[in-house]
């Protein structure tokens with residue numbers, strides 16, 4: 417009889433429609449057994465359909481990995497702008513900040529993945545097509561590197577949009593308001609600010625390049641770097 | 649026709665000067681002050697990659713101990729912080745190379761991200777012992793860098809050797825001692841109270857006195 421009940425329970429739990437009492441049932445069944453081991457497979461942090469349906473769980477892992485990779489790329493850009501030839505301490509500081517932010521987000525995302533009862537997979541990639549990385553180089557001049565940073569920040573922001581969309585699809589198997597809320601609060605808002613900031617920098621550089629037949633460029637880049645040093 | 653050709657030729661020659669230039673041309677300055685030798689530089693580059701790999705391995709440890717089925721937030725905190733420290737070590741070595749006039753080229757290839765090798769540990773002691781092993785490997789590797797920078801017949805890189813010996817080895821030895829102490833204490837606690845011992849130790853790592 418017990419076996420039948422637990423089989424029915426397992427079936428109900430597997431459909432996802434019957435989350436209530438799952439852990440309690442495990443406890444009730446296992447604690448009465450003569451064995452000294454407790455499995456309690458349903459006493460975990462997984463709720464809703466996280467990791468069971470859709471791709472939100474794997475996309476969250478991939479999002480952590482994306483931040484990790486971009487963080488070290490930004491770190492190399494920061495290094496490049498600090499060599500004696502480029503010698504742009506302000507640009508270096510900007511990239512260092514982007515690197516630090518992406519690194520912190522990596523750790524936060526890993527913690528969030530485990531908070532939802534999943535484990536981290538460092539090999540997981542998104543189903544979304546990544547931005548082309550072949551022939552990637554950090555050895556770019558000022559405007560090029562800002563352009564690359566703007567594209568990268570948009571990639572991170574649009575990936576958050578994508579996961580948010582997956583988590584808010586009108587389906588009882590896919591809807592995950594916790595992930596949607598988390599992305600809005602911890603990513604989406606700040607990302608818009610960073611994107612606006614870098615886009616603004618490219619506007620300024622564009623003016624410096626075109627104004628006065630480009631005669632202002634060398635001094636403008638110097639001054640803009642000094643400005644970045646003081647404001648980043 | 650001739651005039652047309654002449655105009656075309658004129659345009660072709662002058663086109664580069666008409667193009668928008670978005671950057672300042674590189675300049676040349678004397679290079680005698682750049683003195684690092686290749687074996688030393690290469691071993692520094694390898695060391696940077698090793699610090700990055702260590703940072704990822706520590707993140708994997710942090711991830712493991714954060715799982716609901718493991719539930720050791722103190723260990724997770726310790727390892728996430730260790731991961732950030734390794735990243736800082738990589739940055740410090742990069743800063744040093746920049747100070748010596750390096751990293752004007754081949755910057756992109758300096759760091760490659762590979763998924764960490766290991767992702768599960770049976771318990772806290774095993775993770776601490778793994779961390780200790782990793783740190784001893786790093787220490788050994790720093791000694792290799794020191795050799796490469798010191799044994800060069802034409803150029804003994806005294807300053808880098810001093811920096812690595814003074815700053816890096818010092819931090820390594822202190823870090824190893826700390827991990828070894830933690831592993832010993834935990835192992836003793838586990839002697840008779842296996843589950844309770846790790847629980848209490850974990851909360852201690854979190855800064856909570858149970």
Ligand SMILES: [Fe+2]
Nearest residue numbers: 699734737786
């Ligand atoms: Fe290190």
